[in-house]
Amino acid sequence: MKGFIKKKNMKEAINLYHELKHESNLKINLFFYNSFLGTFINLECAVKCQDYESLENIYRLILNDKSVKPDIITESTYLKGLIK
Numbered sequence: 265m266k267g268f269i270k271k272k273n274m275k276e277a278i279n280l281y282h283e284l285k286h287e288s289n290l291k292i293n294l295f296f297y298n299s300f301l302g303t304f305i306n307l308e309c310a311v312k313c314q315d316y317e318s319l320e321n322i323y324r325l326i327l328n329d330k331s332v333k334p335d336i337i338t339e340s341t342y343l344k345g346l347i348k
Contacts, residue, residue, distance in 0.1 A: 305344055
């Protein structure tokens with residue numbers, strides 16, 4: 265996933281997420297989501313690429329997954345991406 269994000273290919277990163285979530289036995293947890301969101305922010309994809317839509321899409325994936333509850337790390341990382 266990090267490789268797709270580094271190449272600024274968010275469509276493939278999101279596709280990989282869906283593949284992992286729906287086609288494998290992998291359980292997606294909050295650590296995974298926070299890492300996904302953090303990688304996107306730390307590589308400054310939202311800022312350099314003006315890709316705030318992907319930032320919002322990742323955040324919505326987290327909010328829509330009823331098996332996890334966003335924590336302070338999730339929220340602060342998301343806000344960091346918005347104001348960076």
